[in-house]
Amino acid sequence: METNGEIYIYPRKIMVWHEIVNETVNNESVSITYCPLTGSVIGYKGNIGEHTDTTYGTSGDLLNSNLVMYDRASQSYIPQFLELP
Numbered sequence: 103m104e105t106n107g108e109i110y111i112y113p114r115k116i117m118v119w120h121e122i123v124n125e126t127v128n129n130e131s132v133s134i135t136y137c138p139l140t141g142s143v144i145g146y147k148g149n150i151g152e153h154t155d156t157t158y159g160t161s162g163d164l165l166n167s168n169l170v171m172y173d174r175a176s177q178s179y180i181p182q183f184l185e186l187p
Contacts, residue, residue, distance in 0.1 A: 103127070103145055112136075117143075121169055124148070124157040132169035133158045135182050138177060144182055 103110045105127055112123050117136035124133050131148025135158065148156045156175055163170040169182040 103132070109133060119161045122158050122171060131156065135171060136184055142168065142176050142182060
């Protein structure tokens with residue numbers, strides 16, 4: 103991840119084990135997700151709607167062989183990405 107000229111690197115070994123990193127960068131909450139099965143990496147901003155510090159956890163579930171995370175604030179399940187028809 104790069105922001106304001108600073109680069110943040112998360113080791114693959116850590117990402118494989120944890121799958122999600124919740125971080126504060128420049129006073130903004132961000133989450134970096136990694137699915138070991140598909141190798142996909144996606145970053146999310148943590149300020150969504152009324153939630154100002156949204157963080158994600160790993161649900162342990164899969165959808166189309168990809169990570170399903172949950173929003174800790176609303177307890178809702180969110181697929182890392184959706185396959186569009």
